[in-house]
Amino acid sequence: xxxxxLVKKIFFIEILKGLALTLSRLFSHAVTIQYPKERRxxxxxxxxxxxxxxxxxxxxxxxxxxxxxxAYCPSKCIHVFTVEGEEGAKIVERYEIEVLRCIYCGxxxxxxxxxxxxxxxxxxYSDYSxxxxxxxKEKLLSNWDKYMAGKKGEYYFKKFxxxxxxxxxTPPGQAVFRGKHS
Amino acid sequence: xxxxxxxxxxxxxxxxIGINVGIAIIKIAVxxxxxxxxxxxxxxxxxxxxxxxxxxxxxxxxxxxxLLQPIADGLKLFFKEDIIPANADKPVFYLGPVIFMAASxxxxxxxxxxxxxxxxxxxxGLLFIFAIAGMGVYGIFISxxxxxxxxxxxxxxxxxAQVLSYEIAMGLSLVGVMIMAGSxxxxxxxxxxxxxxxxxxxIPQIVAFVVFVIAAVAxxxxxxxxxxxxxxELVAGYFTEYTGFRFALFFLGEYIAMIIMSSLAAVCxxxxxxIPWYITKVLPFLKYVPGIIWFLLKIYAFIFFYYWIRAxxxxxxxxxxxxxxxxxxxxxxxxxxxxxxxxxxLL
Numbered sequence: 001x002x003x004x005x006l007v008k009k010i011f012f013i014e015i016l017k018g019l020a021l022t023l024s025r026l027f028s029h030a031v032t033i034q035y036p037k038e039r040r041x042x043x044x045x046x047x048x049x050x051x052x053x054x055x056x057x058x059x060x061x062x063x064x065x066x067x068x069x070x071a072y073c074p075s076k077c078i079h080v081f082t083v084e085g086e087e088g089a090k091i092v093e094r095y096e097i098e099v100l101r102c103i104y105c106g107x108x109x110x111x112x113x114x115x116x117x118x119x120x121x122x123x124x125y126s127d128y129s130x131x132x133x134x135x136x137k138e139k140l141l142s143n144w145d146k147y148m149a150g151k152k153g154e155y156y157f158k159k160f161x162x163x164x165x166x167x168x169x170t171p172p173g174q175a176v177f178r179g180k181h182s
Numbered sequence: 183x184x185x186x187x188x189x190x191x192x193x194x195x196x197x198x199i200g201i202n203v204g205i206a207i208i209k210i211a212v213x214x215x216x217x218x219x220x221x222x223x224x225x226x227x228x229x230x231x232x233x234x235x236x237x238x239x240x241x242x243x244x245x246x247x248x249l250l251q252p253i254a255d256g257l258k259l260f261f262k263e264d265i266i267p268a269n270a271d272k273p274v275f276y277l278g279p280v281i282f283m284a285a286s287x288x289x290x291x292x293x294x295x296x297x298x299x300x301x302x303x304x305x306x307g308l309l310f311i312f313a314i315a316g317m318g319v320y321g322i323f324i325s326x327x328x329x330x331x332x333x334x335x336x337x338x339x340x341x342x343a344q345v346l347s348y349e350i351a352m353g354l355s356l357v358g359v360m361i362m363a364g365s366x367x368x369x370x371x372x373x374x375x376x377x378x379x380x381x382x383x384x385i386p387q388i389v390a391f392v393v394f395v396i397a398a399v400a401x402x403x404x405x406x407x408x409x410x411x412x413x414x415e416l417v418a419g420y421f422t423e424y425t426g427f428r429f430a431l432f433f434l435g436e437y438i439a440m441i442i443m444s445s446l447a448a449v450c451x452x453x454x455x456x457i458p459w460y461i462t463k464v465l466p467f468l469k470y471v472p473g474i475i476w477f478l479l480k481i482y483a484f485i486f487f488y489y490w491i492r493a494x495x496x497x498x499x500x501x502x503x504x505x506x507x508x509x510x511x512x513x514x515x516x517x518x519x520x521x522x523x524x525x526x527x528l529l
Contacts, residue, residue, distance in 0.1 A: 018494040022235045032239040 045160040047104045047119040050097050050135060051143035053153065061141060062116035065092040069108035069117055077101035078108060097135040099125075109161045118156060120147035209301045213290050221437040222252035228489050235493040259433075262426035270423065271328040278325025279424065279431035285318035286438040293445045294369045296455045296474040307368040308360065311446060312353055315401065318439065319345040322410065325432075326420035337419030340500065341410030345401055347507040352397035354515035358390040358522040359383050359450045372454030381458020384451040389518045391451045393511050395487070398443040400507065402436065404488055406495040407503055444484035445477075452480045 001009075008014065033040055053062045065082035077098040085091040108117050120143055127133055135143075148156065188196070226241065226248070233240025241248030266275060292307040294300040304310060319342050326338020360366060362383060363374035375382050384391045400407035403419075411419030421432045448454055455473030462469050498506070 015495060019490060022490060022494045025237055026231065026234045028237060030234060030239045031237050032242075034239070034242060 042121045045156070046121045046123075047106045048123040049120050049125050049143055049147070050099065050102070050108075050140055051118050051120045051148055052095060052137060052140035053116050053118055054141050054144050054149070061092065061095070061137065062114050063092050063095055063112075064114055064116070065090050066113065068111045068113065072107045072111040074105060074107065075101045075103050092137070095137040095140065097140065099133040099135055100130065106161075115157050115161070118144070118148055118153060118161065120144070122147045206301060209299070210291070213295070213301060214287070217287075217290055217438060217441065218434070220441060221434055222256065224437050224440070224485060225255065225433075226252045227485070228492075231486065231489040232493045235490070256430070259430040260427060262429075264427060265423075265425045267330055267423050269330040271330065274324050274328035275423075276428075278321050278328060279421075279428045279435070280321070282318050282321025282325070283431045283435035283438070285314050285321060286435040286442060288314050289442045290438070292368060293442065294372060294449060294454060295445075295477055296472070297369075297372075299474070300369060303367070303369055305365075305367045308356060308366045308371070308450070311442065312349065315439070315442070316345070316349055318435065321435070322420050325424070329420075329423035331423050333416045333418070334420050334422045337410045337416045337422065340416075341403060341420055344403070344407065344409060344503060344507075347504060348397045348400040348407075348511070351393055351507055351511035351515055352401060354512060354519060355390040355393040355397060356450055357515075357519045358387045361519070361522050361526055362387065368449050368454075372449055372456060375453045376456040376459075381456075381460060382451060382453035387451065387518070387522070389514060390522075391447075393515045393518070394447060394451065396506070397511060398447065399488065399491060400503070402439045402443055402488075404440065405492040406498050408497060409500055409503060440485060440488060441481065444481040444488075447484050448477060448480035452484075454480075 054060070055062050063080075065080055067080055070076075070078045070080050079094070079096045079098075080092060081094040082090050083093045104119065106119055109119060117140075122143070125133070144153065229251070230240040230248075241251040244250045244254045266272065289311050291301040292304060292310050294303070294307075322341045322345075323338045326334045326336075326341070329335070359371060362378070363371040365371060365374065378386075380386050399405075403410050409419075410416075411421070416422070421429055424432060453476075455477040457468060457476055
């Protein structure tokens with residue numbers, strides 16, 4: 001043992017260094033976020049609970065029932081059921097998402113040519129039953145009204161989900177499914 | 183009539199004894215009440231200090247800044263189910279925590295909290311504390327044995343070995359103080375410090391003080407010497423099988439033992455309820471601060487040091503623990519006694 005090591009041992013140099021470190025941490029600011037009281041700011045582009053976009057003009061769902069989201073969905077959690085209406089028009093009867101299976105990848109939003117589905121910034125929707133987390137069309141539409149109505153939804157569609165098109169309609173060059181009458 | 187049955191002098195003596203007993207009971211009640219309150223908030227203080235040292239917040243939810251957390255914890259403990267292992271040795275199992283806590287509590291009686299406030303001002307105060315603190319290990323050991331569980335048993339074994347080893351180092355470290363003060367009475371030790379030129383024995387007895395601090399941490403089974411209750415190896419050590427109220431007794435005993443060790447450090451090394459004369463010379467207004475406040479501040483500082491070490495140093499290995507105790511602390515303490523004795527003789 002060299003003299004230096006001996007001195008280090010006798011005067012507890014290493015332990016004193018450690019004590020100095022913990023003491024400096026004592027006076028630093030804690031990183032804890034007091035969750036229900038304080039919340040972490042939500043980053044723009046957050047992928048939370050699902051919503052079906054309500055068309056601000058017609059007040060109805062934008063979905064046409066093409067089934068691209070269903071095809072894209074990696075966890076196969078979207079179910080779309082369509083029926084034939086007047087003049088052979090396709091009517092989306094049921095649009096359902098099994099939220100418990102969703103992995104929040106956002107592919108459905110990217111796939112949708114009409115910008116009809118979106119992910120909101122809401123992440124606090126835990127529940128005690130599976131039924132409450134099985135999203136029907138009405139629930140999804142009300143989610144849009146609750147969390148994304150107005151400027152926010154537009155901002156999200158412009159900035160994150162469909163950066164190629166300024167208007168929320170279909171880009172002209174894109175091959176999409178269209179109803180017979182349009 | 184009473185006068186006919188007992189002579190008046192005897193009656194006077196009886197009344198005097200009665201008054202003395204009454205005063206003693208009031209003192210005990212005060213010390214016990216304040217002591218238990220301190221234990222409750224020592225847990226809160228510990229969680230807060232360690233939390234902030236780990237850049238967390240510690241308890242925050244119960245009451246403002248979690249101030250009512252100890253009360254919530256206490257209530258929870260009392261309403262817990264009292265589980266006793268089927269193969270436990272039941273009478274001994276019941277006795278263990280009681281012995282442990284009683285042994286810690288009794289020590290409160292000889293600690294001088296202020297210049298004229300001590301429950302029992304006995305001449306062998308220091309020795310008494312050692313004796314009773316040594317009794318506490320019986321509680322630990324028999325509860326570890328009676329639980330009939332390997333973890334509890336190993337915890338109990340480790341604890342008895344550790345406390346016995348470090349008691350020697352601690353006793354030897356305090357011999358220096360005894361030599362300097364010339365007394366085992368804790369009140370006299372404080373008074374001797376007040377009159378000495380150093381004001382507190384931590385300065386001339388710095389070596390003994392360091393040995394004492396290390397031994398005190400080991401004696402109360404605290405990190406980094408918390409091998410008897412090493413969570414990662416022994417679940418909870420000797421009280422693994424205890425629940426609810428009995429667990430609470432161990433908990434109380436452990437924290438009271440910490441407070442006792444802090445008081446002992448304050449009394450023997452830091453000057454008890456007094457402050458050194460050179461401080462009052464510079465800042466004369468400090469003379470008017472009551473002694474109990476200095477005493478409590480010293481205890482709090484020492485308890486804070488306990489937590490500070492816990493947040494910093496990892497647990498030692500068992501052979502390291504024994505090596506520190508027997509190969510370093512005891513020889514150093516013996517050398518300190520030698521030097522102190524020589525200085526005392528020569529000067």
